[in-house]
C-alpha cells in the first residue's frame with residue numbers, strides 16, 4: 001500500500017466523482033490534500049484545502065501554483081466534453097475540450113513545482129472511435145502522447161495517464177435510470193470483465209501510480225479489457 005504520509009497531493013477536478021474519490025484516497029494514505037476547483041462553493045470544501053483553479057485559464061493555473069508552492073503529486077481529472085457529430089462541431093467548445101485535457105495540463109506542468117508525479121486522465125474513446133465522439137477520442141488520445149513527452153522533459157518527475165473504460169463514477173447519474181442501466185449492460189457486454197467499471201478500480205490504479213517509482217510516460221488502461229473484447 002502506498003504511504004503518502006508527509007506528502008502533498010493536488011487533485012484538479014477533485015470536487016466530485018472520480019476526482020473526489022481520488023482526493024479521499026490520498027487523504028486516507030496520509031497525504032495533505034488540496035482540491036483544485038472552478039467553484040469555491042464546491043461541496044468537498046469542508047474536507048480538503050481548496051484552491052480556485054480553472055484549468056482552461058493560464059492565469060488561474062499560475063495563481064494556484066503560486067498559492068500552493070511545491071507539491072509532491074498532481075492529478076487532473078478535468079474534462080470538458082464536446083460530444084457532437086463532426087458536422088456540428090463548435091469551434092469554441094472544441095478548443096475548450098483541448099484546453100481541459102491537453103493544453104491545461106501542459107500549463108500545469110509549466111507553472112507548478114512538482115517533485116513526485118503527475119497523473120492525467122485519458123479515456124477508452126481514444127482507442128474505440130465512435131461517431132459523435134471525435135473530440136473526446138482525439139483529446140484522450142493526445143493525453144497519451146502528452147504524458148510521454150512530459151515524462152521525458154520533466155524527469156525524474158514521473159508523468160503517467162489513466163485511461164478509464166466506462167466507470168459508474170457518478171457522471172452518468174443524471175441519465176434516466178432505465179437508460180443508464182441499459183447503457184451499463186451494453187458496457188458489460190463490450191469488455192472482458194463483464195461489468196461496468198467501479199470508482200475504486202480507478203482510485204486503486206491512481207494510488208498504485210503514486211508509489212510506482214519505476215513507471216513513467218505510460219498510459220495505464222483500466223477498462224476491463226474493452227479494447228480486446
Ligand SMILES: NC(=O)c1ccc[n+]([C@@H]2O[C@H](COP(=O)([O-])OP(=O)(O)OC[C@H]3O[C@@H](n4cnc5c(N)ncnc54)[C@H](OP(=O)(O)O)[C@@H]3O)[C@@H](O)[C@H]2O)c1
Nearest residue numbers: 013017018054055056077078079121123164166167169171
Ligand atoms: N467516468 C467515465 O466513464 C470515464 C471514462 C473515460 C474517461 N474518463 C475520464 O476520467 C476523468 C474523470 O471522470 P469523471 O467521471 O469523474 O468526470 P466528471 O464527472 O466529468 O468530472 C470532471 C471534473 O473535472 C472538473 N472540471 C471540468 N472543467 C474544469 C476546469 N476548466 N477546471 C477545473 N476543473 C474542471 C469538473 O468540475 P466542475 O464541477 O467544475 O464541472 C469535475 O470535477 C475525466 O477526464 C474523464 O474524461 C471518465
